[in-house]
Amino acid sequence: MKSTTPQDTLGTIAREYQVLHEVARALQSSEETITMLKQVMKILIQFEELKVESKAGIFLADEEKKVLRLFTTVGSFTQEFLEREKEVPYGDCLCGRAAASGELLTSDSCFTDARHERTFTDMTAHGHYIIPLKSRERLVGVMFLYTSINPSWYKHSQEVLLSIGGLVGDAVVRLQNEEQIRTHRRALEQEVTERKQIEQELMKYRDQLEDQVEKRTEQLRDLSNRLQTIREEEKARIAREVHDELGQSLTALKLDLAWVERRLHEPEEAVREKIKSLYDLIESTIERVQIISAELRPRILDVLGVCEALRWQTGEFQERTGIMCELTIRPDALVLDPERSTTLFRIYQEALTNVARHAEASRIDVRCEQFSDRVELEVIDNGQGIDEKKVSDSHSLGLAGMRERALVWGGDVHIAGQPDRGTRLFVRIPTAST
Ligand SMILES: Nc1ncnc2c1ncn2[C@@H]1O[C@H](COP(=O)(O)OP(=O)(O)O)[C@@H](O)[C@H]1O
Ligand SMILES: [Mg+2]
Structure with missing residues (x-):
């Protein structure tokens, strides 16, 4: 390596530090690889001791394919150069050689240096610094700086440029990693958004289904x-x-x-x-x-009303089954429209039939009571108590029928049993407020 022998004056050392410091700052402050690398090249161009022209560029390495790809340049380059230098295989020309060996190269002149294999139409004579950019011994790229031919090589170039190459290599890897993380995060965010959309669509679909079920x-x-x-x-x-x-x-x-x-x-x-x-x-x-006519529909219900019908049905039941019945109707002159009367009467009939068929009871207590806005019917037996499972069993059609009848009026039916203590049936049917 030819070199002049400049004095290692304090000024030069100070400028070296200055350059390293500026490069380090440029590497820290930039978020974009391209701006960061341009900045580094500009700093190096201004480092007087190197004596480089304002023309430089950086290749990034594709380690798998063993090629360099031109990433960015500063200074003016011909279109032909930019086109042809897009990709340079490892080992090819000066930059390819620096990539293959991982060593810093200096070249006196493009016309005399046999390693400078690539030539261009309007190529003017120039020399080169070719600096490998490495991160932990892994090649990240190559930086080329233009000089005049046969320059007086700067004595400390090797050390300074190699350490700058290391710094730049690390920074490029850092930014590449950050970019990867950003891409990954964007992909995740995209996935989350898509999932949310799917969830929303599912919810919409569920709502529609619920609507349909409700309507049905x-x-x-x-x-x-x-x-x-x-x-x-x-x-x-x-x-x-x-x-x-x-x-x-x-x-x-x-x-x-x-x-x-x-x-x-x-x-x-x-x-x-x-x-x-x-x-x-x-x-x-x-x-x-x-009897047949009464079983079909007791005339008493239409003629004398629900109170008498309940009394008649209770007496009938007691006589037929031998089960003691206590019936309380409040007030005595309970009045109910014919439709609700039918509902109440049919529910009562089903309740009595259930007691006779399933309860093994010896006594039932019945209360039918009218309030200003509703009528209530309560049938309590002292039998074996309805099984919890039967209450919600979809096969309990008798119970379902009672509920449906009450529901017509916005009313409800509750039934609950206690083992060996009996069963309580409670029916509430709203009426027009009086
Ligand atoms: N008062 C009751 N005491 C004990 N078990 C009852 C009583 N009422 C109903 N059950 C139980 O609830 C089930 C469902 O009644 P229900 O829907 O009327 O059907 P079904 O009378 O046709 O069996 C009955 O099979 C019976 O096991
Ligand atoms: Mg039944």
Whole structure:
């Protein structure tokens, strides 16, 4: 290496420190690799002792493919140069050689140095500093500085430029890492945003489904109510027909039989017995007809109202099952519209049927009470107590029917049991406020 012998004056050393300091600052202060590297090259160009021209550039290394890629330059370069120097394989020309060896190179002249393999149309004579940029022995890139031909090489160039190469290499790696982290974070943020969108869409979909289910449920409830009403009307009609038509026919039959009996003078014993058994048959048929008609729909409900119907049903139940019944109605003259009366009465019937079928009770206490805005029905038995699971079981259709009937009026049904202590059924049906 040719070199003049400048005095290591204090001034020169101070300037070396100054350059190192400025480079270090440039490396710290910049967030963008390109601005940082341009800044470093400008600082070096201004370092007088190096005697470099204001023309320099930096390649970044692709270690896998073993090529250098031109990253940035300062000073004026021809378009041809920029095009052709885009990629330089390791080992090729001066920069490729510095990359392959990891050593700093100086070149006196592009025209005489055999290593300077690449030439360009308007190339003017120049020399070079070629500085490897390394981070922990790994090649990160190569920086090339232009000098005049056969320059007086700066004595400390080796040390100063190599340590600058190390600093720049570390800074490039740091920025590359930061960039990677930023990219990664952006990808994560993107993912989070996308997930949120998906979540929102799912929530929207769920809401729509819930709406649909709600609508469907409402439709089914309407349908069930309509069927219930139709059934109730049908039952009432059949009950009326059975009671009136059959009842009248049977009465007519009885009268006709009496007429026949009167016409017969001293009938034989066998005929008299036949007539007697006919009377008995007609009587028992009339009774059956009344029972069937009452079971379909007790006329008492339509004629005398819910209080009497409850009383009648309770008496009926006690007689049939032998279970002691205590019925309290408050106030005595409880008044309820026919539709709610039917609801209350049918729920009560189902409750009694359940006690008879499942409770093994010996006693029931019933309270029916009217308030200004509602009517309540409470049926308490002293049986074995309804099983918790049965209360919410979707197969408990009798209980579901009670709830549905009450729900028509915005009311509700609660049922709960205590093992061997009995079951309490509570029904609340809102009424128009009085
Ligand atoms: N008063 C009661 N005491 C004990 N268990 C009851 C009582 N009422 C209902 N249950 C239980 O609840 C179940 C569901 O009743 P329900 O829906 O009316 O259906 P079903 O009477 O047709 O069995 C019954 O099968 C029975 O096990
Ligand atoms: Mg039942």
